[in-house]
Amino acid sequence: MQFTSEQRLDDGALEREFTLGEIPGTLWTHGSAAPAPLILMAHNNGLPKKDGRLVARARHTAACGYAVATIDAAGCGDRPRSTADEQARADLRRAMQAGEPVDGIFEALVGPLVEKAAPEWRTTLDALLALPEIGGPVGYSGWTALGIRLAVSEPRIAAAGFFAGGYVPLAQREEARQITVPLLVLLQWDDEGNPRQRALDLFDSFGSKEKTLHANLGGHTGTPWFELEDGCRFLDRHLK
Structure with a gap:
């Protein structure tokens, strides 16, 4: 892991950009005598780590005494996207606007994104936990499809917060039954892009x-x- 820049923000947080091989990321910390618990904060793949909503969430969470990290996974932010991914995104937008079925397109797009992203997040987790200012335990917050995969496959994650989405690939819907860590799931009742009943079924x-x-x-x-x-x-409640 190489830190490429750092700045002290007006709320006292230290914001550092880093690279880990081809993976670009951001880490927010506040000064503390003891190593801080770590939160992995993932936006929906395709939105950059500098997205304003993600940064606001990260800074608020860091101010609560956590180290918070996010990365741009493959095809996210400034990282190059494949022609197939770009076509799938265009097909998904068109189908949703037209009110057509999107399950097949969604599987073709999001399933591979999760398969690519999960190993990079685990590699990032390894590197972050090697820093002296970061300890355990580890929490996760954000993108539901990726969070399900990590909550099942990564034993160091002790609690998770998901932004509920009805459109979750079939593989992650099956994995959801294997999750045992405490969960907090947020659902927007009128979310135009995520069917409410499917989100409720996923929670169940x-x-x-x-x-x-x-x-x-x-x-x-x-x-x-x-x-x-x-x-x-x-x-x-679960990490401190």
Whole structure:
């Protein structure tokens, strides 16, 4: 891992850009005598790590006493996308706008993205936990499809927060039953891009004995700010 830049933000957080091979990432930390618990914060693949909503969530979570890291996985942000991925994204947008079935297109796009992204996140986790200012345990927050895969395959993740999405690849829907860590799932009741009932069915399938669903009125980007505060309290219960 190589740090390529750093700046002290007005809230006291230290924001550092890093590269890990071909993987670009950002790490936010606050000064602390003891190693901080780590939160892996993933946006939906295709949105960059510098997306304003992601950065706001990361900085707020870091201010609550966590080290927070995000990366641009393959095909995300400035990393190159394959011709097939670009075509699948265009087909998905067209089908959703036309109200046509999208399951087949979604599987062709998101399934491979998860398969590529999960190993890079595990590699990043290894490197982050080797830093003296970061300890355990580890939490996850964000993209549901990737979060399911990591929660099942990565034993170092002790709790997870998912932004509920009805469109989750079949492989991850099956894996959801194997999840055992505590979960906090956010659902936007009027999300135009994620069918409500499918999101509820997915929540029902999670195998965790402790799982909480917060549903709020509004569209995809309308999650209330107080949910971020509740999310930090959820992390505090399980990681501190």
